[in-house]
Amino acid sequence: MGVEKNIVTDTISALFEEQPEGPKYRVLSSALRRGIDQGHLPEGTRLPPVRDLAWRLGMTPGTVARAYTLLTDENVLTAEVGRGTFVSYKDEERPPLYITRPMTPGTDGIEMVNLFTARLPDLGQIALINDGFRRLAERPDRALLDYPTASSFAATRQAVVDWLDHVPLGSLQHEDIVLSHGAQSGISLVMQAVLRGRRPVVLVEELAYPGFRRAAELVRAEIVSVPMDEDGIVPSALAELAHRHEAQLLCTSPELHNPTALVTPPKRRHEIADVVRRGGFDILEDDSTFLGETRSESYRALLPEHGWFVSSISKTLTPALRVGFAIAPQSRRSELRRVAENGFFGLAKPLADLIGDLLTRDETREIVRSVRRRNAVYVRAAVNALGGHDIGWHEEAPFVWLRLPSGWRAAAFSRAAEAQGVQLRPAEEFSPRNGFAPHAVRIGMNAQVALSDFEAALGRLRRLLDNPPEQILV
CATH class of the missing domain: 3.90.1150.10 (Aspartate Aminotransferase, domain 1)
Incomplete structure (x- = not known):
């Protein structure tokens, strides 16, 4: 059964105003549930398009899309490609939400x-990303016909700076950042910027994220494992191995070690930083698996001349977009940028613009x-x-x-x-x-x-x- 579009919009708006305060997508989803339960929005009712309802309620399209997605997952609403979103019929069979x-x-x-x-659940990312693509498609951007340049990505790099404001990275400017195809790509970029000679040596933890070894193998580096204890890398062993092998780079994940989930405490980080400083080699910190708010100083902050940092959105938002961030010491930003420009020029401009849009949204x-x-x-x-x-x-x-x-x-x-x-x-x-x-x-x-x-x-x-x-x- 159908209901006129403007009547439906007015009904939803009235229901929305009656709800208690809270996150807007939750308030809207509660309003829709109430309208459906009380019969104000009967079965088969076609809901307003996302943009129309967002304008009426004074919120972003992504917020409306998230509320729609939440209720679609619960089978309260049904989304039909090319037709719109409807109030579900009670006897409709719900499609499986979880796929094995x-x-x-x-x-x-x-x-x-x-x-x-x-594997991440969909808690609104799909709707948010789809809305980002729609917003992107509406931009009359002549840059779609040009090769990307360093200045093309300035806005997105600044969005990354703001996104990482919870990480103690020391002095950080957007010029220090290179956008990469995921954290793994960022690791490879850093290795290409740092390593020199025919057979450079890369140090990794004795149990380590396999991507460190794979990236080192690609640049024909020798890989040496460093012993660990319950606090992470053992400083005395690190000093001895770095000296013996004339190591050029240490790869580590101190905020959350992959795979053991141990966290390297601040005192141990300072001890490791002292070894790196005395040895004159570089250190790469991979922060891509930790989901929380980083509390301890990064090695980039502790070692402004030798600390490199890599992260991504794969574990917190989505791995599908394959976007990461490689961050150089300020005095060596040109080395990292040169590797990226010589290797792949940079991300596709539309992808970079999409990431910049996503990282600046409260949703x-x-x-x-x-x-x-x-x-x-x-x-x-x-x-x-x-x-x-x-x-x-x-x-x-x-x-x-x-x-x-x-x-x-x-x-x-x-x-x-x-x-x-x-x-x-x-x-x-x-x-x-x-x-x-x-x-x-x-x-x-x-x-x-x-x-x-x-x-x-x-x-x-x-x-x-x-x-x-x-x-x-x-």
Whole structure:
């Protein structure tokens, strides 16, 4: 049944005004629910276009789109491509909100839960990004016909400066930043800017994000692992190895170590910074996995001449856009910029403009806060299920680190978990190729599966942990 467009808009506006104050997308979604429940917005009613309702209510289109998306996910509304958004009929079958991949044959039809890596839930990002694309398409920009230049990205780089205002990075100007295709690309750019000679040496933590090693291999660097303890890199070992191998770069993740989730405390950071300063080499800090507000000084702040920094939006907003930020010491910004310009000229201008738009919107920061809260729910579920075993965790980490009990090896446990419908990442993936790998696995927080399914997967892991094989499996 249909209702005239202006009547619907007036009805929603009146309902909106009656709601208590709060985040606008929540107020609007509550108003729509109330209108539907009370019959003011009957089944089949076509809601106003996002832009029209946003103008009427005095909010951004992204806020309206987020409220629509929230109710569409709950099957209160139905979105039809090319037609609009409608109040759902009560007897409509709801499409599955969570998608799982079937297991390979021979596993009794159990559905696979992928905990190999973290996966973000949609808490408004899709609507926000789509609205950003629409806003971008409306710009009459002649730059779409030109090669990008350094000045082309000034506004987006300044947006990054503001976006990272919570990170103690020392003196930061937008000219210090190069936009990269994700944090991994940023790591490669820094290595190309820093490393010299035929066989440079890169130091990494003995358990390290695999991307460090892969990037070093691409530039034909030798990779040397540095011992760690419960606070991170051991300074005395770092000093000895850096001197022995004439190392040029140390790669580390002190705010949230990947994969163990440990945090390097300020005192240890200062000790490591002293070693780097005396040794005269560079240090690259990767901050792309930490979801929270950084509290400790970065190595870029501690070492203004030697500290490089890499981050991205992949773990906090979306990995699909593949956008990261590489930040140089101010005295060496030209080295980093030259590598980017010689390698790929820079991001596509429309993508850079989209990122600049997203990073300056209040809705984006609210979505990131929502992502952090949702991730914390999944982390707590993991701790509750596995807390009787040895785990490393942080509420603002998108993974937990599980040290296996006696009887299990990482590879064997991963195979047994997959047979039970759970994909994990074994410690071997974070260890040197010819080095020792601890008996441990990393479990990603996949918030794209329902919490009940996530908890069921953890329950299957718990049964494996509580019943190790009588013989050690390899």
